[in-house]
Each structure stands twice: as structure tokens, then as C-alpha cells.
Amino acid sequence: MGQEPWPHAPVPSLAGDVWHWQLEAMHVVSRVRADLRARIAHPSVCSTSTDDARDGLLLVFEELASNALRHGGGAVRALVVAGTDGWLLDLSDEAPERPPVPAVDRDPALGGMGLHLVAQLSNDYGWESRPGRKHVWAMLPNGLAPLETGHVPEPRAGEQSRD
Numbered sequence: 001m002g003q004e005p006w007p008h009a010p011v012p013s014l015a016g017d018v019w020h021w022q023l024e025a026m027h028v029v030s031r032v033r034a035d036l037r038a039r040i041a042h043p044s045v046c047s048t049s050t051d052d053a054r055d056g057l058l059l060v061f062e063e064l065a066s067n068a069l070r071h072g073g074g075a076v077r078a079l080v081v082a083g084t085d086g087w088l089l090d091l092s093d094e095a096p097e098r099p100p101v102p103a104v105d106r107d108p109a110l111g112g113m114g115l116h117l118v119a120q121l122s123n124d125y126g127w128e129s130r131p132g133r134k135h136v137w138a139m140l141p142n143g144l145a146p147l148e149t150g151h152v153p154e155p156r157a158g159e160q161s162r163d
Contacts, residue, residue, distance in 0.1 A: 006100040006115060009126030011090050011137045016083035023076040029065045032078060036061060045082055050143030056121045057087050057140050063114035064091040064136055071098065072134065083142075086123065090137040096129040100136050 019039060021032045039045065040054045061078070068076040072093025081088040102115040119125055122138040129135075 006102060006136075007126040008099070008128065009124075010128045011126075011135050012088065012124070012139060014081045014083040014086075014088040014139070016081045016088075018079065018081050020077060020079045023065055023069060023078055026066065026069050029062060029069070032065070033058060033062055036080060039080075040082070048084065048142055048144060053086075053141055053143030057089065060089055060118050060121055060138050060140060063118050064089060064138065067091070067100065067114060068093045068136065071095070071100075073098075086142045087140045088137065089140065090135050092133045092135045094133060096132060096134040098134065099129075100127050 019036070021028075021035070023029060023032060037054075037058060040049070040057065045054075057080075061080070065076070065078055068078075068091040072095045074094025076091065076093045079088075079090040079092075081090075100115055102119070103113055118138050122140050125138040127134060127136045
């Protein structure tokens with residue numbers, strides 16, 4: 001199962017509600033996940049997303065948070081931006097010299113497949129090194145917006161464009 005390295009790309013900007021947490025240790029991930037679950041259960045978020053998309057956000061949060069705590073260093077911070085078309089999830093740690101490395105040719109029973117899962121559930125993902133910090137991020141769909149925004153399909157032969 002060969003895969004390209006995790007893409008090196010700047011954290012995108014997304015307008016929306018911003019939530020952030022400090023993750024001091026692995027046991028905090030469960031508490032923060034519960035807080036995130038409560039926030040995305042709010043009617044204003046529920047009405048603009050699907051159950052599957054919210055479950056995907058929680059799963060990606062848990063994967064990236066546990067990776068940051070296990071493989072990163074220093075203070076770990078989590079940031080979620082709830083936009084109208086989806087979510088931006090940004091986990092940062094104090095190990096800018098250690099990029100995320102997806103497992104290759106590993107038996108899934110041995111674990112280490114979290115980054116592959118993140119890639120499957122995300123519209124886009126990457127990592128960026130900033131002074132003193134590494135940011136690993138994912139853009140996730142809300143389940144309602146089309147995956148390709150701004151793309152208008154060409155009319156089929158014989159059809160008129162509706163402008």
C-alpha cells in the first residue's frame with residue numbers, strides 16, 4: 001500500500017465559528033471530543049451538516065489529536081473552524097521538524113492507519129511548519145455541500161445553458 005508523503009501545504013483559511021482547546025495529555029482528548037460533539041450537535045450546526053459528516057469530524061479529530069500527542073512534542077493545540085460548507089481541523093504541536101508520515105506496507109492490525117483514514121474522510125489535508133510549531137490540518141465536508149465548489153457542469157450535447 002504505497003502512498004505519497006503527507007502533503008506539505010499551508011493551513012487554509014476558512015470563515016466560521018472558531019473553537020480551540022489545549023491538549024495536555026491523552027485523557028484530555030476524550031473530554032475535548034465530548035465538547036466538540038456537543039458543539040456540533042447545536043441546531044445551527046446540525047441543520048447545515050449530516051450525521052455522517054459530524055461523525056467523520058469527530059473521528060478525524062481523534063486521529064489527529066492522538067497523533068499530535070504521541071508523535072509531536074510539547075504543547076498540543078486543537079482548532080476547529082465550523083464553516084458553511086464544512087470544517088477545518090488544525091492540530092499543532094512543538095515538533096516542526098517531524099512531518100506526519102502515513103504508514104506504508106503495514107498490517108492494519110498493527111495500527112498506524114489513522115492518516116490514511118483522515119485522507120479518505122477529508123476534501124483536502126496537509127501539514128505546515130511554522131516557527132516553533134507544526135500544523136497538521138484537514139478540510140472536511142459538512143455532507144450537504146458538493147465536494148467541488150465553484151464547478152458548474154458543462155451542458156450535455158443538445159442542451160442549452162441556463163444563464
